[in-house]
Structure formats: C-alpha cells, structure tokens
Amino acid sequence: MKQWQKIVLYLMVGYFILLLGPVAGLDLPRIAQDIARSPSLLVTQLLVGLINGAIIAVIALGYTLVYGIIELINFAHGDLYMLGGFAALTVMGALGVQDGAPFVSSILPMLLALIVAAGFCAGLNILTERYAYRPLRNAPRLAPLISAIGVSFIFQNLGLFWGGLRSFIPIMGNTAAAPKSFPDLLPRINILAAMGIQSKVEFTVKDLVVLVVAVGLMIGLNLFIQRTSAGKAMRAVAQNRDAARIVGINVDQIIVLTFLIGGALAGSAGLLVGLYNNTIVFTMGFTAGLRAFTAAVLGGIGNITGAMLGGILIGLLSALSDQYLSSRWTDAWVFGVLVLILVFRPSGLLGENLQEKV
Amino acid sequence: MKASLKQFALMLGLLSMAASCTPTPTTTAESPAATASPEASPAVASGPAISTDGDVIIASSLPMTGSSLGQTQTIVNSIQLALDEVNSTVCDGKLKVGFQTFDDATAAAGKWDPAQVTANSNTIVANDKIVAVIGTFNSGAAKLAIPIFNQGSLAMVSPANTYPGLTKPGTGEKGEPDTYYPNGKRNYARVVPADDLQGAAGANWSKTLGAQKVYILDDQELYGKGLADVYEKDAKTLGLEVVGREGINPKAADYRALMNKIKDLGPDLIYFGGITQNNAGQLVKDMRNVGMTDVKFMGPDGINEQALIDAAGKDSEGVYATFGGIPPKELTGKGKEWYDAYKAKFNSEPEPYAAYGYEAAQVVLQALGKVCEGNRDAVRETVMATKDFPGLLGTWSFDANGDTTITKMSGSEVKDGKWVFAETLDAKVGK
Numbered sequence: 001m002k003q004w005q006k007i008v009l010y011l012m013v014g015y016f017i018l019l020l021g022p023v024a025g026l027d028l029p030r031i032a033q034d035i036a037r038s039p040s041l042l043v044t045q046l047l048v049g050l051i052n053g054a055i056i057a058v059i060a061l062g063y064t065l066v067y068g069i070i071e072l073i074n075f076a077h078g079d080l081y082m083l084g085g086f087a088a089l090t091v092m093g094a095l096g097v098q099d100g101a102p103f104v105s106s107i108l109p110m111l112l113a114l115i116v117a118a119g120f121c122a123g124l125n126i127l128t129e130r131y132a133y134r135p136l137r138n139a140p141r142l143a144p145l146i147s148a149i150g151v152s153f154i155f156q157n158l159g160l161f162w163g164g165l166r167s168f169i170p171i172m173g174n175t176a177a178a179p180k181s182f183p184d185l186l187p188r189i190n191i192l193a194a195m196g197i198q199s200k201v202e203f204t205v206k207d208l209v210v211l212v213v214a215v216g217l218m219i220g221l222n223l224f225i226q227r228t229s230a231g232k233a234m235r236a237v238a239q240n241r242d243a244a245r246i247v248g249i250n251v252d253q254i255i256v257l258t259f260l261i262g263g264a265l266a267g268s269a270g271l272l273v274g275l276y277n278n279t280i281v282f283t284m285g286f287t288a289g290l291r292a293f294t295a296a297v298l299g300g301i302g303n304i305t306g307a308m309l310g311g312i313l314i315g316l317l318s319a320l321s322d323q324y325l326s327s328r329w330t331d332a333w334v335f336g337v338l339v340l341i342l343v344f345r346p347s348g349l350l351g352e353n354l355q356e357k358v
Numbered sequence: 359m360k361a362s363l364k365q366f367a368l369m370l371g372l373l374s375m376a377a378s379c380t381p382t383p384t385t386t387a388e389s390p391a392a393t394a395s396p397e398a399s400p401a402v403a404s405g406p407a408i409s410t411d412g413d414v415i416i417a418s419s420l421p422m423t424g425s426s427l428g429q430t431q432t433i434v435n436s437i438q439l440a441l442d443e444v445n446s447t448v449c450d451g452k453l454k455v456g457f458q459t460f461d462d463a464t465a466a467a468g469k470w471d472p473a474q475v476t477a478n479s480n481t482i483v484a485n486d487k488i489v490a491v492i493g494t495f496n497s498g499a500a501k502l503a504i505p506i507f508n509q510g511s512l513a514m515v516s517p518a519n520t521y522p523g524l525t526k527p528g529t530g531e532k533g534e535p536d537t538y539y540p541n542g543k544r545n546y547a548r549v550v551p552a553d554d555l556q557g558a559a560g561a562n563w564s565k566t567l568g569a570q571k572v573y574i575l576d577d578q579e580l581y582g583k584g585l586a587d588v589y590e591k592d593a594k595t596l597g598l599e600v601v602g603r604e605g606i607n608p609k610a611a612d613y614r615a616l617m618n619k620i621k622d623l624g625p626d627l628i629y630f631g632g633i634t635q636n637n638a639g640q641l642v643k644d645m646r647n648v649g650m651t652d653v654k655f656m657g658p659d660g661i662n663e664q665a666l667i668d669a670a671g672k673d674s675e676g677v678y679a680t681f682g683g684i685p686p687k688e689l690t691g692k693g694k695e696w697y698d699a700y701k702a703k704f705n706s707e708p709e710p711y712a713a714y715g716y717e718a719a720q721v722v723l724q725a726l727g728k729v730c731e732g733n734r735d736a737v738r739e740t741v742m743a744t745k746d747f748p749g750l751l752g753t754w755s756f757d758a759n760g761d762t763t764i765t766k767m768s769g770s771e772v773k774d775g776k777w778v779f780a781e782t783l784d785a786k787v788g789k
Contacts, residue, residue: 038622041618041619041622044618045615045618045619048614048615048618049615052611052612052614099671099672100672156466157465160465173665173668173669174428174664174665174668175424175425175427175428175665175668176424177423177424177425177465177468177469178424178425178468178634178635178665178668178669179425179637179639179640179668179669180668180669181639181668181669181670181671182671183671184671184672184673188647188649190649202648202649206647273611276612277611277612277640277643277644278643278647278671278673279639279640279643279669279670281468282468283468283609284611287609287610287611288611318615319614319615320615322613322615322616322619323615323616323618323619326604326605327604327605327606327607327610327613327615327616328578328604328605328606328607330607330610331607
C-alpha cells in the first residue's frame with residue numbers, strides 16, 4: 001500500500017470512530033461505571049452473546065464450508081436456515097406438540113424435528129448445488145454468485161408460501177407474512193438456582209441445551225474434517241481441485257457432501273433458533289444470513305475455526321452493544337467492527353492460511 | 359370476541375383455500391398491487407363483490423399483503439357494506455358510486471412499502487373518476503400519500519392513521535403538518551382519534567394498573583416513535599417514573615440482551631410504541647424468556663390484533679393494548695346496528711378498525727350526496743366541513759385540522775389467547 005493510501009485509510013477509520021462515538025454513546029467512563037455497579041449483568045449479557053454467537057457460528061459454518069471448497073458465497077444459505085425453521089415447525093404441528101408441553105414428552109418430537117429439518121435442508125442444498133451452481137462451475141465467478149442470490153429469493157418466497165398454508169398446517173397462524181410462534185419446549189428453569197448457587201445471573205436449561213447442541217455441532221464438524229477420510233478429501237479438494245482429482249478423489253461427490261453438511265447445519269440452526277427465540281418468520285433468513293456471512297468474513301472466510309470465532313464475537317458484540325450502548329446502534333457497531341478488521345486484516349482474523357482453506 | 363376470532367380465522371383459511379384453487383379471479387378492473395405474494399390474490403378475490411363500475415369511484419389504499427390483512431380486509435368489507443346499504447348510488451339514484459381497492463404493501467416488505475404507496479397514489483390521482491380515497495392504514499404511508507392527493511385536490515379520509523403530526527400543528531416534527539399540504543388547502547381528515555389522545559389514555563391506564571416505574575420502547579417509525587413520545591410526556595405528568603427509553607432494531611432476531619438490561623432497571627411496566635410487524639411478538643417473548651413474568655407489557659392499537667397473539671403464543675397472555683375507540687362488539691346504538699349488519703353479511707367478526715372503515719365510507723358518501731357530481735374540490739370541501747355527523751360512535755364533527763371530535767377510547771387485554779375488552783379509558787390529555 002502506498003503511503004498516501006494509508007493516510008487516507010487512517011483518516012477514514014478515525015472519522016468513523018469519531019462519528020460513531022458521540023452519536024452511538026461510546027462513553028467509556030459511564031460504561032465502566034455501569035459494569036462496576038452490576039458485574040452480574042455483564043456476565044448475563046456475555047452468556048446471551050455467547051449463545052446467540054454460537055447459533056450464528058453454526059450458520060456461518062455453512063458459508064465458510066462452501067466457500068472453502070468452491071469459492072462461492074452461497075447467499076441462499078441464510079434462507080435455507082429459515083426453511084429449516086419452517087420444516088421444524090411443520091413437524092411440531094404434525095405431531096401436535098403444544099406450546100409449553102412438558103420437556104420429557106417433547107424430547108422425541110424435538111429429535112424428529114431435528115432430523116427432518118436437517119435432512120430437508122441437506123436435500124434442498126444438494127438440489128440447489130446440482131441445478132443452480134454445478135452448471136456454472138466453470139463460468140466467471142460472478143455468475144454462480146448471482147445464481148445464489150436468485151436461489152435466495154426463491155427460498156424466501158417458498159417460506160412465504162409455506163407460511164400461508166394455514167389450511168393444511170394450522171400451526172402456521174393466520175397470515176403468511178406474520179411471525180409464527182414456535183412451541184416453547186425447553187424449560188426456563190434456572191440451573192444456577194437449582195444447584196443452590198446464589199447469583200443474579202440466570203442460566204436456564206433452555207440456554208444450556210441450545211449451547212450444548214450448537215457447540216456439539218461445531219466440534220462434530222471439526223472432528224469430521226480433521227479425522228475422517230472424507231474430511232481429508234474435502235481438505236484436499238479445497239486446496240487444489242485438479243490435484244485432488246489426479247489422486248483419485250471424486251470431486252463432484254465431495255462437493256455434494258459439502259453441500260449436504262452445510263444444509264444439515266442450516267436446518268439444525270433453524271430448529272435451534274425456533275426453540276430458543278420461539279418465533280420464526282420468512283424474512284429471518286436474510287438478517288441471520290447477513291450476520292453469519294459477516295462472521296465468516298470476520299474470522300477469515302474459508303476457515304472453519306475462524307467462522308466459529310467470528311460468530312461468537314458478533315454475538316458478544318451485539319449483546320454488549322445492546323446493554324452498554326444503544327440497541328438501535330447495534331448493527332452499526334457490528335458492521336463497523338467488520339470494516340475495521342477488514343481494513344487492518346483483509347483476510348480476516350484467522351484467514352492468513354490461504355493454502356488450507358478448510 | 360372469543361368464538362368470533364376463531365370464526366374469522368376459519369373464514370380466512372377457507373377463503374385462502376378457495377382462492378388458491380381458482381386462478382386469481384380479480385374483480386377489480388386493474389390490479390394495481392403487482393406483488394408476487396400468494397397472499398395478494400386472496401386479499402382481493404376473497405372479499406365482498408367489489409365493483410369499480412360507477413360515475414365516480416371511491417378508492418381505498420390499505421396494506422392487503424402481510425399481517426395487516428386481518429384488519430384491512432374487514433375495513434374493505436365495511437366500506438362495501440356502506441355502499442351496499444345505499445345500493446352504490448347517491449343523490450336519489452342519480453350518481454352511481456364504484457369502489458376500487460389498492461394494496462400499498464408488498465410481499466417482500468411484509469407490510470406497507472413506500473414505493474408501492476407512491477405508485478398507487480399517482481395511479482389514483484391520475485384517474486379522474488376517483489373522487490375520494492379511504493386510507494391509508496399506516497401513518498408512515500399517509501405521509502407520502504397526502505401530498506400527492508393534495509396536489510390533485512382529492513379528499514382523503516383515513517380510518518386508522520393516528521400520528522398527530524399529520525393534522526395537528528406543534529405535535530409532530532418541525533414543519534408538520536403544513537409540509538403535507540403543498541397547495542395550502544386541507545384535504546385530509548380522519549375518523550379515528552390521534553395518538554396524543556391514545557398516548558395519554560395509555561399513560562392514564564398504566565397508572566390505574568398500578569405501575570410506578572415504566573420503560574419505554576419504540577420501533578423508530580413515525581407511528582411508534584410519535585406515540586412513545588406522547589406516552590413519555592404524559593407518564594411524567596402523571597408522576598410515573600420513566601426508567602429508560604430506547605428505539606429497537608425491528609429486524610433483530612431476538613431482544614434478550616435488551617430485556618436483560620431492562621430487567622436490571624426493574625420497571626413494572628414496559629410500554630412499546632410500535633406495531634406487531636416490527637417484532638412486538640418477539641419483544642414479548644424475550645421479556646418472558648429472561649424472566650420478567652410479572653412485568654406488564656402495554657402497547658398501542660398497532661399491537662391490538664390477532665397477529666400479535668399468533669407471534670407471541672402463550673407469552674402474549676396479559677399483554678395490554680389501548681385502542682383509539684371502542685371495539686366493534688362494545689358499540690351501542692347505531693354502532694350495534696352496524697355490528698349486527700356486518701356479522702349477518704360477512705358471517706365473521708369485524709376487527710377493531712372496521713367500524714372506522716364504515717364511518718369513513720359514510721362520511722364520503724354523505725359528502726357525495728351533497729355535491730352530486732364528480733367534482734374533486736367540491737367533495738374535498740364538503741368532507742372537510744362535516745359537522746354533527748351521526749356516526750357509529752356518537753355525533754361528532756371534523757375540527758379545523760380534520761380531526762374527529764370523538765375522544766372515547768378503550769383498553770383490551772389478552773386472555774386465553776384472545777383480545778378481550780378490558781375497560782373504557784379516560785382519554786383526556788393529562789396536561
């Protein structure tokens with residue numbers, strides 16, 4: 001970078017901070033005071049951020065996996081996750097699960113919903129790859145990108161249509177575009193209080209289940225990629241597709257496998273969010289997709305650990321901004337930090353290792 | 359209101375099924391709402407028989423796509439009811455009146471869309487046969503539509519806009535309301551009381567419910583923010599402690615962090631100035647999710663609809679909402695007659711704004727009856743001069759600003775998954 005470019009860059013960054021600071025309430029002494037006044041609140045918010053971050057990370061993995069393998073930013077991924085939520089809600093409706101049903105009796109429906117949502121999204125993702133991306137694999141890079149945006153629109157409209165099927169799926173409520181209430185099945189029992197720990201911090205069974213499942217999915221994926229032969233093949237394809245083909249790896253199959261895993265992760269995230277936030281709406285894929293994509297870029301797109309780190313960072317940042325700044329500026333902070341990191345580390349936090357993208 | 363909402367839902371369901379079977383038989387001459395939504399066709403096709411055939415046409419501009427449809431469909435029904443009662447003619451049968459519906463929402467937005475509002479308004483103004491507009495539903499949409507109609511001297515009567523700045527000087531932002539009337543003549547009136555009254559009613563009610571500390575949220579839209587401002591001012595006047603005020607991001611996936619922050623401040627009531635479509639359901643859910651089970655949640659008429667209960671599920675129990683009028687079922691006298699006629703004709707329960715849809719249609723029809731021709735400016739003048747009108751809610755007039763003189767309000771609460779009328783509220787501005 002030339003000297004003058006650097007100066008212009010620093011000026012822009014400085015302007016950005018100076019502008020956001022006073023407007024968005026970045027008043028450090030006040031924040032320090034708030035934290036000192038109620039440290040337990042900080043812990044509560046960190047927990048909220050951690051769980052939301054873990055969910056974002058699970059979605060971000062889908063972006064990063066696909067990018068690692070075929071260098072395509074799959075913009076339809078966020079909407080796929082939304083459809084996962086709809087699939088899970090449909091299963092709940094079909095099984096007649098009531099809002100607030102007892103936890104024990106709803107474990108089986110939840111598992112079934114997980115399998116159906118993951119399976120449905122995996123299948124849909126494979127179909128998308130086969131018909132929307134594979135024909136364009138050797139086309140200029142812009143072509144599959146635009147194809148992905150098109151698929152995103154199709155999914156969103158599919159969600160809208162699905163939400164309007166109230167005659168067949170009564171659980172969808174009265175209006176297609178309105179948010180749907182997702183059955184609240186995970187108990188809100190405070191674990192810390194149940195264990196006899198006196199604290200203002202609350203950590204419920206619901207938080208625990210969502211966190212465990214999200215982290216479990218991430219660890220599982222990591223083990224799969226690092227330890228299994230299929231995972232090894234995925235890494236090989238990511239490094240060099242032609243060389244992988246020479247050593248006898250079926251590249252098409254590996255790409256299909258990648259989309260299958262990414263889709264299953266999106267479906268699981270859809271169910272998780274349904275169970276955690278208890279609302280799903282057809283537009284949620286766009287917002288979540290944008291955040292997950294940001295997380296993937298933040299961590300270094302193509303890097304799996306990076307996506308997890310990015311997701312959790314974004315979750316924490318949002319929660320802290322909601323608490324200590326103002327919730328109306330949260331998005332500005334999240335994307336502002338993204339700008340900063342890309343300015344100073346264009347390849348993302350963990351993205352320097354360009355050779356090994358998966 | 360209990361069995362009836364179920365009936366209404368059932369009717370919607372059946373109608374949508376019927377609509378999905380038939381290949382979009384739009385009865386309007388031209389379908390201005392070119393949306394890709396599967397909701398769009400039932401909105402137009404499932405209502406009463408609407409005919410644009412007439413010497414003059416009344417247009418409606420309402421969001422017929424998305425979760426406002428529940429309300430707006432009953433408004434359209436009501437307008438048609440008013441027309442049917444006079445056989446779609448005024449002036450002893452000399453002037454035939456047609457009716458055309460416009461959808462100002464898009465499927466992509468899921469609610470009213472600025473571009474759609476502007477496009478519709480221009481289409482309406484360009485059609486010489488249209489002499490009056492009933493709409494809009496959302497105050498933000500009115501902000502765009504009024505100036506366009508104003509330049510065409512076209513009368514506009516809203517059954518639902520409650521943002522004070524649209525008509526009342528000194529209540530909104532700088533330059534309001536004059537900025538909406540570029541030709542200097544008022545062409546906009548509303549049959550529903552404005553928010554400054556509803557905010558006061560909400561603040562009064564909060565006090566009656568025993569709240570001492572309140573936290574105020576808004577959705578950063580014209581309607582919601584304006585309402586929260588009025589509520590904040592009146593709550594302070596009434597001696598309630600306002601522990602915080604914040605605008606939410608209506609697109610956020612969840613509000614746990616925000617609710618934890620509020621919980622720490624320990625309010626006993628959260629007031630949300632906003633609409634269901636801006637995530638009110640998620641707010642209620644997350645409020646309960648972080649353990650604020652005893653804290654009350656109150657909102658304006660923007661959340662007083664079935665969509666909130668659909669979104670918030672069992673967590674919506676005990677949510678309070680004010681409404682700038684009286685729910686259809688609680689009406690007496692002329693209002694009761696209308697309610698019975700509506701139920702008999704459409705076999706479903708009218709949503710709260712339906713009465714105002716009827717009232718707006720009546721005001722326009724009586725003006726047309728006096729003018730007896732398709733002269734826009736004459737109709738505008740007659741509508742604005744409405745005095746001692748015998749309406750559903752009592753006898754009222756439009757004041758100089760085009761506001762109704764009615765101040766009756768009510769509050770309702772969610773009980774067993776239904777909105778239930780709670781009490782009549784004192785809407786006297788607590789100044």
